[in-house]
Amino acid sequence: MRGGKRTRSQKRGDKPERQNSPEMEDTQxxxxxxxxxxDSADTMRSVLQEIRDFRAEQKVDLNxxxxxxxxxxxxxxxxxxQEMYxxxxxxxxLTQAHEN
Known part of the structure; x- marks a missing residue:
């Protein structure tokens, strides 16, 4: 490596860093x-709980x-x-008055 800089791993004699394999990328x-x-499931649970709370409030209001x-x-x-009586x-x- 003439004129070029060496990386730390090359200076220490370590092997150069390898790229992730396709299997590793699939796993990641x-x-x-x-x-x-x-995260989506948590969001859905949160939204469903808000809906349940809202429905409960509305039910109370309706009751x-x-x-x-x-x-x-x-x-x-x-x-x-009372009016009828x-x-x-x-x-x-009136009826009694007319009869008498």
Whole structure:
């Protein structure tokens, strides 16, 4: 090696560094792919949990709304019932007045 610089491994007499074999590159690619799939699975789990949480919140909101509607309907029915009794009472009073 005239005029050229030697690498450390060449100075020490070590063999030059070898390139990765195709099998090694395939293994590294597989490891990278598995890692990427693991990250994707974690992301999917996270998204699914967010969906479950959202649905649970919505279910609570819907249940509250249903209870509120039931209370309102009962109240409205009670008001209608009172009006009907008042009208019946008024009609009964009129009927009795006409009979006497």
């Amino acid at each position: 690619s597989s490891v990278s792919s598995v890692s990427s799939q693991h 509250k709304l249903k209870e509120e509607i039931k209370r309102d309907m009962k109240s409205e029915l009670e008001d209608m019932k 008042q009208k019946l009472f008024a009609n009964s009073a």
